[in-house]
Amino acid sequence: MKRVLLALFLISFALPSFAQTRIEVTEGVIEPLPIAIPAFVAETPNAAGLAEEIRTIVAADLVGSGLLREIPREAHISQISGFEAPIQFQDWRVINATALVTASVSLSTDNQMVVKFRLFDVASQQALGKGLQFVAPQGTWRRIAHKVADSIYTRLTGEGPYFDSRIVFISEEGPKNARKKRLAIMDYDGANIRYLTGADDIVIAPRFSPNAKEVIYTSYETGQPSIFVMDVDSGSKRQLTTLPDMLFSPRFAPDGRTVVLSQSRGGNTDLFRLDPFTGDSNQLTVSAAIDTAPSFSPDGSQIVFESDRSGGQQIYIMPSTGGEAERISFGDGRYGTPVWSPRGDKIAFTKILGGEFYIGVMDIDGTNERLLTRSFLDEGPTWSPNGRVLMFFRETAGANGAPNLYSVDITGLNLRKVSTPFFASDPAWSGVLQ
Amino acid sequence: MKYTIFAAAAMALLVAGCDTVPGGNSGLAPAGAGDPSNPDSVAYFQQTVGDRVLFQVDQSTLTTVAMATLDQQAAWLLQRPEINVLIEGHADEQGTREYNLALGSRRAAAVRDYLVSKGLTDGRVRTITYGKERPLEVCSTEDCWAKNRRAVTVVEGGVGS
Numbered sequence: 001m002k003r004v005l006l007a008l009f010l011i012s013f014a015l016p017s018f019a020q021t022r023i024e025v026t027e028g029v030i031e032p033l034p035i036a037i038p039a040f041v042a043e044t045p046n047a048a049g050l051a052e053e054i055r056t057i058v059a060a061d062l063v064g065s066g067l068l069r070e071i072p073r074e075a076h077i078s079q080i081s082g083f084e085a086p087i088q089f090q091d092w093r094v095i096n097a098t099a100l101v102t103a104s105v106s107l108s109t110d111n112q113m114v115v116k117f118r119l120f121d122v123a124s125q126q127a128l129g130k131g132l133q134f135v136a137p138q139g140t141w142r143r144i145a146h147k148v149a150d151s152i153y154t155r156l157t158g159e160g161p162y163f164d165s166r167i168v169f170i171s172e173e174g175p176k177n178a179r180k181k182r183l184a185i186m187d188y189d190g191a192n193i194r195y196l197t198g199a200d201d202i203v204i205a206p207r208f209s210p211n212a213k214e215v216i217y218t219s220y221e222t223g224q225p226s227i228f229v230m231d232v233d234s235g236s237k238r239q240l241t242t243l244p245d246m247l248f249s250p251r252f253a254p255d256g257r258t259v260v261l262s263q264s265r266g267g268n269t270d271l272f273r274l275d276p277f278t279g280d281s282n283q284l285t286v287s288a289a290i291d292t293a294p295s296f297s298p299d300g301s302q303i304v305f306e307s308d309r310s311g312g313q314q315i316y317i318m319p320s321t322g323g324e325a326e327r328i329s330f331g332d333g334r335y336g337t338p339v340w341s342p343r344g345d346k347i348a349f350t351k352i353l354g355g356e357f358y359i360g361v362m363d364i365d366g367t368n369e370r371l372l373t374r375s376f377l378d379e380g381p382t383w384s385p386n387g388r389v390l391m392f393f394r395e396t397a398g399a400n401g402a403p404n405l406y407s408v409d410i411t412g413l414n415l416r417k418v419s420t421p422f423f424a425s426d427p428a429w430s431g432v433l434q
Numbered sequence: 435m436k437y438t439i440f441a442a443a444a445m446a447l448l449v450a451g452c453d454t455v456p457g458g459n460s461g462l463a464p465a466g467a468g469d470p471s472n473p474d475s476v477a478y479f480q481q482t483v484g485d486r487v488l489f490q491v492d493q494s495t496l497t498t499v500a501m502a503t504l505d506q507q508a509a510w511l512l513q514r515p516e517i518n519v520l521i522e523g524h525a526d527e528q529g530t531r532e533y534n535l536a537l538g539s540r541r542a543a544a545v546r547d548y549l550v551s552k553g554l555t556d557g558r559v560r561t562i563t564y565g566k567e568r569p570l571e572v573c574s575t576e577d578c579w580a581k582n583r584r585a586v587t588v589v590e591g592g593v594g595s
Binding site for chain 1: 529539569572
């Protein structure tokens with residue numbers, strides 16, 4: 001097990017900021033904030049390449065959020081010659097930079113990396129927050145780049161961070177009627193992909209444990225759908241329970257001490273709550289309907305799930321210990337795959353209406369439904385750690401139809417394909433890594 | 435659900451080869467082994483008896499056509515008590531993944547319950563759902579979806595192959 005230690009020091013001389021450069025994130029049109037990210041200063045000669053790689057990732061994160069726009073480097077008038085050199089704010093103002101990032105990278109002979117950065121409000125010529133310094137092994141440079149970008153993003157938007165996070169998903173290859181599926185994990189931006197299972201058995205719908213060190217998923221390797229928990233670093237796995245029923249849709253509770261899953265017996269599918277250590281289980285729903293696709297509220301007290309107890313697929317909320325469920329979806333069509341937002345105030349879902357699939361969000365009382373995407377088949381949203389972005393999969397129609405991952409801002413803007421080596425489905429987003 | 439044995443049997447004669455998909459394979463089980471003209475072969479079961487039934491959109495209710503096919507399956511299986519079967523429930527792609535697993539489970543159970551009602555002992559019939567994981571047909575039109583909304587009775591061994 002490799003443990004990444006991120007040493008974080010405040011640079012003492014930076015001033016607290018009262019500047020006003022801040023994006024107001026509201027619904028509707030977003031005017032991306034213009035930001036200048038000049039070359040990062042290489043403080044040791046061997047850090048030049050690394051400095052540029054880190055700068056590229058920081059810029060890609062910020063621009064990819066849809067909330068910022070990078071001023072092309074060709075337009076820059078002055079350069080940042082040294083991390084401590086005076087800044088010619090006028091040069092940045094005339095190219096309409098609202099915010100400016102300066103940074104330096106050094107690399108010691110034992111491959112320890114030091115990354116420093118500052119963020120400035122160009123108009124007021126003041127620092128936005130304190131300068132930060134990261135000391136970490138060179139091999140963690142992508143994570144450090146995401147951490148830098150998260151700091152900048154958080155200061156400029158007031159939103160929580162999300163770039164230093166991972167996605168677990170299903171990588172898919174082969175023809176539509178004989179798909180090969182593998183469990184896979186990658187950084188949120190598609191980098192550092194690793195395959196966690198072979199392609200021999202169908203695997204479905206993975207989810208992270210709360211600390212993102214484990215993944216829980218459904219596999220057919222026993223000959224029927226069963227639940228497995230895998231340690232992400234070691235790849236070791238164990239079957240959660242040997243209950244003789246078909247089991248799927250497992251989810252960890254936010255405290256990691258409980259798993260809720262669907263158990264299908266005699267054609268009836270109900271939700272059960274399972275102790276992942278003892279295997280003890282108790283039944284949460286007792287309807288003759290299909291009850292599946294659970295998702296915990298962030299505080300663990302409630303579960304949102306889908307049921308066809310009213311005749312069609314709809315979304316319900318119940319206490320996480322079971323009990324009376326309240327239906328919250330009432331629009332036209334069918335509603336499935338509800339996912340509670342990390343902020344606690346929204347439910348994301350898949351909606352099926354008129355032969356098309358939508359990804360949407362609603363408040364937890366079912367009001368304020370907004371549809372963000374639409375296609376032949378959009379399914380399975382998952383929330384970014386800050387509740388700002390949804391990732392889902394979009395499958396194209398026809399004999400050569402196949403799924404890919406996409407992300408979209410909760411405003412419905414900034415729809416982006418997430419690049420993966422093969423087809424991909426069933427994404428689940430981790431929290432921000434520790 | 436109302437039907438008579440007589441009506442169902444007559445229906446089977448009329449629609450065999452229409453509702454079923456002769457000679458196909460479920461997408462999972464190997465294609466039928468043996469000589470299809472030999473009534474003891476898996477190929478005969480698949481092609482002549484009919485190894486699958488189809489469902490309406492988002493439904494698990496057996497149609498009269500489906501029941502006729504299952505009557506033939508039950509008759510064939512009752513004559514061969516050494517044979518066990520696995521019922522695979524499948525769904526088309528027009529549904530979410532986990533819901534479709536549950537729907538496939540329902541469809542498999544509907545077939546299992548029917549076969550048991552015809553006299554098969556419970557222990558001879560296992561069920562599994564594949565949801566939308568293993569479509570038989572790959573186009574994205576109702577023609578294909580109709581064939582993918584299926585429950586396939588897979589002979590698990592013991593027959594002349």
